[in-house]
Amino acid sequence: MTNQNVVISDAKLGFSMEIMVSLYDSAALFPQAVPKPLSALGGGGGGAPIIWTKPSFKKFETAAVGGGRINAWVDSMRASSPTRRSSDNEENKSWILNHPSALSKFEEIMNVSKGKQIVMFLDYDGTLSPIVEDPDRAFISSEMREAIKDVAHHFPTAIVTGRCKAKVYNFVKLSELYYAGSHGMDIQGPIKGHKCRKSNQTVLCQPAREFLPMIGEVYKILLEKTKSIPGAKVENNKFCLSVHFRCVEEKKWAELAEKVKSVLKDYPRLKLTQGRKVLEIRPTIKWDKGNALEFLLESLGYANTNDVLPVYIGDDRTDEDAFKVLRKRGHGFGILVSKIPKETNASYTLQEPSEVMCFLKRLVEWKSLSLQR
Structure with a gap:
């Protein structure tokens, strides 16, 4: 079997993607130059999402990190990292x-899947691993x-993970999977073939490749800047960086946020976002886990069909x-995997990784x- 390069392009989005090796006009990927996402990948309209709004966890994200109150960052860090189950039964x-x-x-979900190809995104x-204090474990x-x-x-x-693709592969050690690391900025297809795949090419997508030197540079600076804060850990995820504060005392969160902001003020092409007890530094391109999901569906041959049921x-x-x-x-x-109410666009919930495993086994x-x- 011989592999060949297949180019996926779209004039509206202003870039081209190539299966095996993806080539991009990176300047066209910056938010100010990008129109709405590829309509061919959007599919049907669907109903309005059911969104729980209490308690309201305000999304805090910025591409320009200079200025702004540190207290706002600390409030956002606290809200994005809840540690207690809600006590309000209602x-x-x-x-x-x-x-x-x-x-x-489960039966309701499976009834909808009849006649469709299920594609799993995890x-x-x-989700698969419990949250632990040491991300390397x-x-x-x-x-x-x-x-x-x-x-x-x-x-x-x-x-599909914020982690470095190679690190997650070392955790999972399954060659039959697709791996989308760095929030989808580093995608590779299975080493082993998959009978459900409509094409034989191995997918490789790296839309932020030009940022690698910058990410490496900022990683070294952050290591030096944060070493004085006990418990802080900077993780290099290749196309993005994670500053973990799970083991940092809350009274030190403001100082940590200030140090991270002081570094990024000199790098306007990087943005700061948040996850669960983690600050994340990413390139300011229009690319996230949603784009990764769309890219993988297109690579599998399911971009313009309703004969597929993606489950994330x-x-x-x-x-x-x-x-x-x-x-x-x-x-x-x-x-959504959560034990507490959260604002979400997900349709269903599971409480913890053990329930995720039960769902996978039932599937x-x-x-x-x-x-x-």
Whole structure:
């Protein structure tokens, strides 16, 4: 079998993508130059999303990090990293009513999938692996690995993560998966072929390649700047950086945010966003987990068809970009992993990685039974 390069392009978006090696006009990817996302990938309109708005976790994101009150950052850091389950039973009941368990509604989800190809998208931290204090020790269990492997045997399966692609691969060690690291800025297809894939090319997409020297430079500066703050950890995820504050005392959060901002003021082409107990530095290109989901569906041959059911499972605010894409497509489901009410565009919920594993196992059982009929 010989691989060939296939170019995917769109005049409206102003860039071209090539399977095997993707080439981009990076200047056209900056937000001020980019129109709305590719309409061919948007699909049907769908209904208006059901969004829980209490408590309201304000999204705090900026491309220009100079100025602004540090207190606002600390408030946002606190809101984006809840540590306690809500004690309001009425709030919980209302939220669960609008975002029911994917396990309790499993048959409903499977009924919608009839006649469609399921494609699975999975976040890593907090979804497949429990959140741990040391991000270098976020290992998955052997049982979870086996569940993912079984799912990938029946359905195209991708792990979409803010982590470096190579690091997540070392955690998972499954060559039959798609891996989208650095929030989708580093995508590679399976080393092993997949029978559900409509083409034979290995996907490689790196829309932020020109930022690598800058990311490396900022990484070294942040290591030096944050070493005086106990518990702070800077992680190089190749096309983005993560500043973890899970082990930092809350009284030090303002100082940490100030140090990060002081570095980024000299790098206007980088932006600062937030996740669960982490500050994330990314290139200011219009690319996120939602774009990664669209790119992978197009690479699989499902860009302009309704004969596909994408299912995305994730726990973080960065996964909301993918949930929004599924809402816009009008088919497919987002599943939020959370024990507490959160503002979300997901349709269903699971409480923790153990429930994610149960869902994956039920999916395999359902597929196996359907093949026997």
